[in-house]
């Protein structure tokens with residue numbers, strides 16, 4: 001049974017899209033306590049002995065199963081660091097949904113620093129979805145500093161969807177990945193900051209194996225007085241393909257610093273990056289206004305499309 | 309009914325539109341033609357409210373809309389298909405048609421609009437209106453947004469540009485249908501194509517920011533054919 005109150009249920013709905021208990025394996029964490037867990041025949045979740053987090057073991061050949069590990073904080077003044085390690089066997093095809101929602105109505109800061117490590121077995125396919133969300137109008141900050149470390153074995157495939165659209169005051173995201181032969185990584189990051197929020201996002205992808213490849217696309221919108229720093233780096237150590245893209249919309253008094261970088265250590269490494277920052281194109285606003293939208297409605301449509 | 313009264317428009321001291329007087333009656337299909345740079349698109353942008361005239365008045369159905377903004381004019385029933393359609397990251401064809409239709413649109417209806425412009429709805433409805441669409445595709449979607457809007461005054465800026473020959477025939481069909489079902493509205497098309505000019509109730513020739521000639525298609529077409537403003541129907545198309 002899940003032990004969650006109303007606010008916690010709402011946060012879970014935001015970050016994991018869950019309105020009821022999911023099918024498959026799950027581990028719910030609420031205010032630093034275990035609120036519910038389910039294992040399946042193929043997926044086993046165990047608490048680490050020292051209580052610092054959980055281990056998730058997925059057996060070889062697990063197909064079409066999912067793991068949900070949402071975390072919610074609804075009390076003010078919590079500061080925690082949690083380690084979650086995913087051991088994904090060979091030839092799997094699984095969906096992993098993580099995410100953290102913080103509701104802080106109090107005056108003390110609430111902070112969740114999740115360290116997620118993925119060991120993706122040979123020829124396995126993983127879709128990882130991570131959503132971060134903050135709410136509550138207390139003076140205390142909502143802080144999330146996720147660290148994601150991925151090591152991908154031969155022929156594996158991973159798609160990561162990282163979304164932070166609302167309410168997180170400060171975030172420092174750090175994602176590293178190392179890919180062996182034939183492994184492919186796709187990252188789609190969406191960031192929106194407003195108010196005085198700050199978001200730092202760093203990626204360091206190392207393409208070690210022959211024919212490995214990565215495609216990292218980060219789209220951001222910085223509104224009001226918010227600040228974003230995007231640091232996307234791909235390193236090619238073998239014949240490989242790497243692409244990074246930072247695409248940002250800046251509004252009001254927002255500030256964005258995009259720092260794409262590439263490092264090729266092999267003559268057959270093919271790497272490229274794109275980075276663009278700009279305000280919403282005037283002709284986009286005009287076009288939607290000619291359809292009868294107000295300027296503000298047009299702006300909302302353009303941003304929500306951009307961050308989709 | 310649209311009336312332009314003595315419209316002037318200049319940018320940085322350069323006069324682009326120089327005293328245009330024009331009335332587009334209800335139930336009329338008007339084609340504006342003329343040489344490149346003559347001011348056709350600018351005139352359309354003035355009607356839509358994207359630019360404001362330096363002097364002169366714009367009257368729509370008896371209401372002075374000279375100072376109305378784009379949104380207000382759109383709500384009054386003015387629609388405009390751009391010469392160069394705008395692209396959007398993340399906005400899908402269906403989203404755009406839905407916005408054009410005023411927020412509500414069934415999937416079936418959206419498919420009808422796409423079929424009308426010669427696009428296989430299944431292939432396009434979920435596509436993003438981004439740079440992955442070809443010039444001709446995005447142009448057709450632009451026309452479909454106007455069909456979805458069901459406007460009283462519809463302005464199309466060179467709808468044929470970038471559309472291939474086979475589809476061009478299809479496009480003419482769309483305009484002929486629109487004309488048949490005009491239902492009290494007015495259609496203004498900016499075009500250089502003889503086939504489009506020939507179905508006009510009235511042709512306006514705009515050059516150097518002024519109306520140089522106007523009248524019924526039968527009268528004007530012979531006068532301007534073989535001038536630079538009209539491209540004759542291609543031999544291939546006739547076959």
Ligand SMILES: Nc1ncnc2c1ncn2[C@@H]1O[C@H](COP(=O)(O)OP(=O)(O)OP(=O)(O)O)[C@@H](O)[C@H]1O
Nearest residue numbers: 319324342343344345346347348349350351391466
């Ligand atoms: N914002 C602007 N600033 C400066 N010049 C402009 C501006 N808008 C239009 N012009 C100029 O005004 C003239 C008319 O342009 P417009 O686009 O209306 O022509 P057009 O008749 O639509 O031509 P085409 O057949 O090539 O589409 C051109 O010489 C153009 O360069």
Ligand SMILES: [Mg+2]
Nearest residue numbers: 348349350391
């Ligand atoms: Mg033009």
